[in-house]
Amino acid sequence: MTEFPLKEFASIKTPFYYYDKKLLVATLDAIKKASPEAEYHVHYAIKANANPEILKYICEAGFGVDCVSEGEIRAALNAGFPASGIVFAGVGKSDSEIDFALDNDIACFNVESLPELQLIEEMAADKSKIANVALRVNPDIDAHTHHYITTGLEENKFGIDLKMLDEAIAYCAKQPSLRLIGLHFHIGSQILTLEPFKVLCDRINQLVDKYKDQGIHFESINVGGGLGVDYDNPDANPIPDFKSYFDIFRTNLKLEQGMQLHFELGRSIVAQCGSLITKVLYVKEGLKKKFVIVDAGMTDLIRPALYQAHHKIQNLTSKYTENGVYDVVGPICESSDCFGTDETLPITQRGDLLAIRSAGAYGEIMASQYNCRALPGSVFN
């Protein structure tokens, strides 16, 4: 359970992110323990959180990285990840990003369209290089998550449609500067039941069998990320159930001899170790509501405004045992700048410190300077 060093917090400018290193390391250990197979490889989806200190621990744990921009590749290289552990995904890789990735000999491009495949081929040929590619397949699977974070449906912009896969594979086979190493999938994020992953396994088995019959063998299958975390009970479930997650693939995915299995976990690695610490500026009594106005806003943590996400809110300093009911809102000039409505908290007053929990993923990295605000700092235990 994350403990908050309140004495130390008293001298730190709010709002800031507080990261529980012990929990991060315990989470990384749990992943390693749950996936001991030599052919299982976990790549951290760095877009969830690229704080250099966080990256240091993930790098030390021996994980690879899943990047979606040149900036992320640079952040990974700076943190010490070897290029041979970096995969590069994204629907809109620019020419200069592909150039940079080729020059740095990253492990693999996860390619999302035919025109992208052609561009990578041309650029690799110009450099007399061979680019490793995996084709990102849109498997048309409903991950039953928020529609903004489902990615594997036919209507989503991600991946190559199943019907166009034959053409993409045939293209790779003809091009000496492309080496097709496998297929890539990612069906969405914050997935809380394991059923969609089972459906994904079935879909992958069908595809692998189909191509095997045509004499095409893949070296690697990448199943993406998406495992969810318990935003309601971060203390009861600080570490996601990685054992059950990996078991789903163990049980349902038919790995051919020598085939490598790659995972790209983001949220499930870093969400629970981070909290946004914010100070109460005012408690404002409305006619029907009481508002707790805090100094953190959607610029520091945008998930509630962007995805209607809810994070558990905890008053760290209230001396009261009686509760009040509050809307907890930020200072930004947007009505969506609200962390929670009708939150039951111990009586809350100006100066109290609140922790907005489970904010380690898609929190600090999505911070903006809207309203000309300063970016939040970060503190580690």
Ligand SMILES: *Cc1c(COP(=O)(O)O)cnc(C)c1O
């Ligand atoms: C975002 C993303 C991930 C990580 O998703 P999580 O839900 O954070 O685990 C993995 N792979 C790809 C291609 C992604 O875009």
